[in-house]
Amino acid sequence: MLKNIQNNLLLRHPLLWNTKFVPVLAAMVIIHILFFAFGLAAGTIDFTVTESWEYRFNDTSITVGFFSVFIAILAIIVWLVFYFRNNAFKSFYPKANNSLYKEWLIIAVICILNCSYFVSYEVGKNLRARSYFPEEEFSRRIDVISMASLFADGPYSEKEFFYENKNGNTIKMKRDSFEYNHRKYAINSLLNKNIIQFTYQNREKDSLNELRVKTWLTENRKDSVVWLMAELDKIAKGHNAKGNITPKKWAELVYNYPDYTDYVTVGKIDQYIPNPSDDMAYYEYDTDYTTIAPAQAQETFTDTISNTYKYINGQEHVFPKYYVPLKQLSTSYNVMSTAWSKPLINFELLLFYIYYGLVLSLAVFSFRVTSGRNWLITLVAIGVMGILTGIFSLIVHAESFFSFIWMVIIIAMLIYYISTCRAKTSKGLSAIALTGLLWLAPWFMLLLHNMICDFIYWKYTGYDYPIPERTPLESWIIRNSIAIWTANIFIVFTYMFFLSRSIKKWKGIAEA
DSSP: OHHHHHHHHHHHOHHHHHHTHHHHHHHHHHHHHHHHHHHHHHTOOOTTOOOHHHHHHHOOHHHHHHHHHHHHHHHHHHHHHHHTTOOTTTTTOOOOTTHHHHHHHHHHHHHHHHHOHHHHHHHHHHHHHHTTSOHHHHHHHHHHHHHHGGGSSOOBSSOSEEEEEETTEEEEEEOOEEEETTEEEETTSGGGBOOOOOTTSOHHHHHHHHHHHHHHHHTTOHHHHHHHHHHHHHHHHHTTOOOSSOHHHHHHHHOOTTTOOSOOOOBSSSOBOSSOSSTHHHHTOOSOGGGSOHHHHTOEEEEOSSEEEEEETTEEEEEESSBOTHHHHHHHHHHHHHHHHSOSSOHHHHHHHHHHHHHHHHHHHHHHHSOHHHHHHHHHHHHHHHHHHHHHHHHHTOHHHHHHHHHHHHHHHHHHHHHHHHHOSOOTTHHHHHHHHHHHGGGHHHHHHHHHHHHHHHHTTTOOSSOOOOOHHHHHHHHOHHHHHHHHHHHHHHHHHHHHHHHHHHHTSOOO
16 A cells, blocks of 8 residues: 555655655654553553652653654664655756755654654643543642641641841740731641642642631631541542541541640651651662561650651651541642643743754755765864854853854855855855755844843843843843744744755756
């Protein structure tokens, strides 16, 4: 079937046949689907995980990233072997005025698709994390988890100890109380607790959640608190995350109107290591501590109202007597929160791969229309010039100089190329200039933007306070770099349309 398609393309659409566009497109679409499917599998959330490092160490993104680069390199090499077999342009085969532009478009599509496999993986991974609940239901659930965390073990807003500088000496001071809503409470009051925050929520929403649950406490609305705990219990049971107390028992342990100081601390997990020296402390202990023989583990015990402390081989372990599965829920829902708080498709990542593909397509196209000799000469010349201008920019401490000098080089090459095309006497060094224009001219707009930004920053240096405000145009230029990079893509496609048409005429000029 594929052979018949290629034969038909050879007769009717030789450009598609020569570029092997149909089989390459089909192969790359299949690879994108495979990466997307792997992303779906990698995005599966384990609701039993209690520490975020477990997700970090199980994250396959880095491995997939390297693998996508390997696949891309392998695919582009195989494609170029077939693509470079025939070159109608160099053989002076009759071609339409826009044929070179169409050929470059095909090359650009192939290169961009081939460079962006990782994007499909990321989309699949984020889509899987979002697929557990509709956004409205997810938002409701993290509100419940966030507010309920006030009634479990967690940090205080106002710390018990603080440091004060007196007569040049730093003194540790103790704080016994704090003020909330024009009333003083003991430092260990529930009204001094912080709630869990999620990246999906903005600071305003977090503040509203905290205000809401603390208002229930100050107004003695115990029924609302019990309802909140029951909602968290429903969420936990839906994920088979288990605690050892009921919502009613939880309220009895912590609810003590009006001061909320006489309560039992409810843990967020059944056991943990407090204040490990580093993250690796978590990785070294995968033993079931409750079954270790005392003689073997060298255990010592400390029993309190809220926790049992076990010192095993000098390392402290905390076993809360009462706990709810908040740690599992906060960890897993944080993963979903990250997926919901960013776009399904990371536009900046996509923009990077588009530019990556465009650069590769221009490199292939320049080799196609000139020669390997001119290609290498241009590469060496640009490399040497890049090193020299970079060193000089560092010496003069001016990034704008680097941008300026390369803009001058691009303009000089363009003038030389145009003059050669108009003179029609001999090509001279125009093949090198043409290769340089294909590589560098698409960056002209970005070099100009960088030079303008550097000038704006320089303009406002040296001022004493207050620093003058930037003009609206200057502020827009500084803040909208992504928009300028995006607009430059359309400029590149427009520029290539006119340059590719001129290349056809340039080809007819004598070599010498």
